Amino acid sequence: MTHLSSTIRAEVLTIGDEILFGQITDTNTQWIGTELTNLGIRPVRKTSVGDNAADILSALHEASLRAELIIITGGLGPTKDDITKQTLCRFFDTVLELNQEALEMVSSFFIKRGREMTELNRQQAALPANCTYLANDWGTAPGMWFERDGRVFVSLPGVPFEMKNLMQQRVLPRLRAYFQTPVITHRIIRTIGIGESFLAEKIEAWEDSLPAHIRLAYLPSFGGVRLRLTGTGALAEPLLAELNAEVARVLPLINDYVYGYDDDEIETVVGRMLVEQNATLSTAESCTGGLVAHRITSVPGSSRYFEGAVVSYSNAIKTGTLGVSPSSLEQFGAVSEQVVKEMAEGARALLGTTYALATSGIAGPDGGTEEKPVGTVWIACATPHETVTRLLRLGKYRDQNVQLTTTYVLDLLRKTLRQPVFNA
């Protein structure tokens, strides 16, 4: 059965005491909300209930009165507090049956890892008799798809990477086919170094001129704002062409701040630039403690251009390994333009790379002084010709300061790489 309704309504139901009691952060429902919205399905309610059959049953019943799609996460583990499957059986008035396909998936999961399968694991392959089994590539908890009275119910594990993989591989394609959703296409412009309200002022006239079937959203995140254009239409290709034309129209207004599009991350963008220039990179990190190297190496293939890093938390390593001059440390302090410059140049020389990045700052919560409060950070990028430095004045939260410094030093590299290298 397929639906041609203009708006499919969805509810997301999360099961687990740990969410109600505030013991884990629920990142699943935000992610699901975004994916459904991208598909043209409208989330109308999110509900979380505990590991309690009566509460789950009433939430399922209420949701089925209001929405055509109900997505349920959590409560599918092998232990006693996981009661979603039994409760779904009561809701659909059916029983658990051993599912052969699910049993094979669970068995192969254990065989691959060379581990014994327990009876509890075997029970994970028992599913409500009326469901379609959705294979979980990353774990032993099943995905399940139910249809009743023109409504779809999907039950997924609560572990985020298992849930996301099941959604992307199995659920979203099925939803697209079942509900015949209109074509919805996105283009995202990724900016860095400009606040949301300043960005909004710069592009106000363009935003006001957008046609009704193209919507703009500002998605601020750590150190950057993404501009998401969402177009709705009948055909994919003309819609994408329209979106691309709008991107081309707005770009001249904000070009200085744009580092990429769609899924681009700043570390992916600089990686591509380094490969193109056949250049190499190293880092010398103090306050970022290795996060710059971690983000660079999170990109598959980064070993082509990344040579390594020195995390110089102590001054002894700044002088001993990176070759920072003890007199610079004494005269200017570890958090200074001179020291961060010598760190970048030291890493570049030690690791023999084309470019090197360096960070030195007071991440907090302690270590601030009146002259250099918490959040004072120097960053540097050494090239074959010069070393560029910048002073950041960040906030008082350690984790934020480390994350922002990492983003800004990668952006400093991006800006440096935009200038073609002159090989004398």
Next chain:
Amino acid sequence: MTHLSSTIRAEVLTIGDEILFGQITDTNTQWIGTELTNLGIRPVRKTSVGDNAADILSALHEASLRAELIIITGGLGPTKDDITKQTLCRFFDTVLELNQEALEMVSSFFIKRGREMTELNRQQAALPANCTYLANDWGTAPGMWFERDGRVFVSLPGVPFEMKNLMQQRVLPRLRAYFQTPVITHRIIRTIGIGESFLAEKIEAWEDSLPAHIRLAYLPSFGGVRLRLTGTGALAEPLLAELNAEVARVLPLINDYVYGYDDDEIETVVGRMLVEQNATLSTAESCTGGLVAHRITSVPGSSRYFEGAVVSYSNAIKTGTLGVSPSSLEQFGAVSEQVVKEMAEGARALLGTTYALATSGIAGPDGGTEEKPVGTVWIACATPHETVTRLLRLGKYRDQNVQLTTTYVLDLLRKTLRQPVFNA
């Protein structure tokens, strides 16, 4: 009026399209869940609805049938899409009235900042006639307290720091007085290196013997499982003693896997152990690319024991900086027990630390061979007396392999540190 019910049930209602569509991360409800649980009030449901009067009214109505306390956040700003106050008037069958106390707060907010008050801001002091006004020290949106039929409704702004301040200063003390609640206490046992189902088998007899007022939950996360014990009782101290006795009873069954309790993270635990032993640490990282150093340095005060790291992505740095022997690299390859051992010992010597950790592996997606498939990882911990190594056989996903390797090498350090250091 006061209640002496054994369990006060609470529901949290969040209002705002941006939450449903996944455009902002909802951190409020997790925080509220923790605070209510700490107060002995039991959160039984969380609901999010959009900026839509019908949806808000039905959610309020449903919540009032199930819970004694309903906390509402969001929709209190001065703009058109903020309709919470008008909707509360409809729900309570009352009208908006200018509240003198609220008007004074709003006025003084603008006077302090030397800004003009607009008519929109003045309207923020108009409140449902039946509410008790709760002053917001940090903004112009009001807090509101309603009582009806023995139920309490609290409406708060959605801006996190305004909401939290109102909760702490005005709401929690009132809730404590109004509902004389039982005590609910938690203890969490944090394990690593054992799957949920294996853990469940080991502790089954103990779990079955738990008294009815103590419940157990399994909370799995990346590379570890947390066991949460939740007790309900009349008095805090005997209840905590009971929980601690249960922890002591289960501990011998799972001791090898337990790295900490409650909020402990593995990096915090090893940090404490290093401080106690007056020892220092460095890392030599290949496949983890700096993530071990980043997790260690994410702990405030880690500069007391962490000296630094060498991220040796290229073989040149393994030999040149860490002193790995070129013949070991040639004979065994970069991903080998011999090389990871030399990396750990090299970092320990170079950075002059008591201990050093090292990682070398094939994170993927490329680089695997038949003999060493993607997911093959060697880890090492060098001490003053020996170097312990371990082979990990992980999966095929780069990010997971990096995260798990980081967790396991920190756990290797923890196990090493548990043996008291013999200072000859």
